[in-house]
Amino acid sequence: MAPPVSPHLAPPAALPGHVAIVMDGNGRWAQKRWLPRVAGHKQGVEALRQVVKACIERGVPVLSVFAFSSENWNRPVEEVSSLMDLLVMALSREVPSLEKNGVRLYFPGDRSGLSARVVKGLEAAERDTAHNRTLVLNVCFNYGGRWDIAQAARRLAQQGAEITEESLSGAMALAHVGDPDLLIRTGGELRISNFLLWQSAYTELVFTDCLWPDFDAAELDRALAEFANRERRFGQTAEQRAEAEPLVVTAGQRHA
Numbered sequence: 098m099a100p101p102v103s104p105h106l107a108p109p110a111a112l113p114g115h116v117a118i119v120m121d122g123n124g125r126w127a128q129k130r131w132l133p134r135v136a137g138h139k140q141g142v143e144a145l146r147q148v149v150k151a152c153i154e155r156g157v158p159v160l161s162v163f164a165f166s167s168e169n170w171n172r173p174v175e176e177v178s179s180l181m182d183l184l185v186m187a188l189s190r191e192v193p194s195l196e197k198n199g200v201r202l203y204f205p206g207d208r209s210g211l212s213a214r215v216v217k218g219l220e221a222a223e224r225d226t227a228h229n230r231t232l233v234l235n236v237c238f239n240y241g242g243r244w245d246i247a248q249a250a251r252r253l254a255q256q257g258a259e260i261t262e263e264s265l266s267g268a269m270a271l272a273h274v275g276d277p278d279l280l281i282r283t284g285g286e287l288r289i290s291n292f293l294l295w296q297s298a299y300t301e302l303v304f305t306d307c308l309w310p311d312f313d314a315a316e317l318d319r320a321l322a323e324f325a326n327r328e329r330r331f332g333q334t335a336e337q338r339a340e341a342e343p344l345v346v347t348a349g350q351r352h353a
């Protein structure tokens with residue numbers, strides 16, 4: 098009998114249903130120009146705008162970006178507070194056009210560590226874009242893969258629910274989408290830095306030296322081309338994969 102196939106595994110496909118990005122390199126981008134680090138973060142918002150547009154044009158249905166990690170609290174207080182200000186400012190500036198372009202926003206992460214002003218901004222943006230269906234944009238903020246696994250397990254334990262791979266997946270902060278097919282990290286580091294630990298079990302990884310503020314549609318296309326040339330085997334042999342019917346189409350998005 099064939100082993101059970103996880104519904105979270107996407108079929109081999111030319112276009113990823115879910116792209117995740119560790120947007121790294123903002124500080125170095127600014128330092129190279131003798132600018133303060135925050136100038137790099139500002140330029141990073143511009144890069145994100147380009148990439149959202151490119152994802153919509155290419156038909157990628159889900160984009161998840163790492164904007165602030167659980168560990169980024171360890172940065173100098175001035176940098177942390179300018180990142181909080183930038184988030185609130187970017188929301189008020191960008192949400193109307195995201196709204197118009199059919200982007201549905203989610204902010205997976207630990208809200209308990211955020212100020213009331215920031216939480217209010219995140220909740221309003223989620224509410225205002227809740228009816229959109231073109232692109233799901235997960236802006237992971239105060240997010241950590243370990244936090245996510247722990248909060249999911251804690252929630253299930255409180256409910257007295259059985260802990261299984263499926264129940265844990267369903268309690269994660271990204272339960273509304275399928276697992277990422279492609280994870281890109283900009284900025285040259287070869288690590289995950291506590292991003293989607295549980296969800297990236299079979300994700301294809303692409304690392305680029307490009308600093309995040311320089312990342313654009315052409316860079317995205319390079320990563321998509323690399324993804325299209327990968328052979329995803331999900332533990333099977335290459336021969337089995339060649340014969341396989343497409344498994345279960347998750348297309349990144351779990352709930353329409």
Ligand code: IPE
Pocket residue numbers: 120121122123124125126164165166169180284
């Ligand atoms: C990523 O860029 C943005 C955040 C982590 C908030 P960095 O600020 O880490 O930039 P580098 O890695 O120092 O260049």
Ligand code: IPE
Pocket residue numbers: 119120121122163164165166169286288290
């Ligand atoms: C990862 O980048 C977090 C985000 C992009 C938000 P970091 O710059 O914080 O990662 P490390 O510290 O180099 O691993």
Ligand code: MG
Pocket residue numbers: 121122123284
């Ligand atoms: Mg960094």
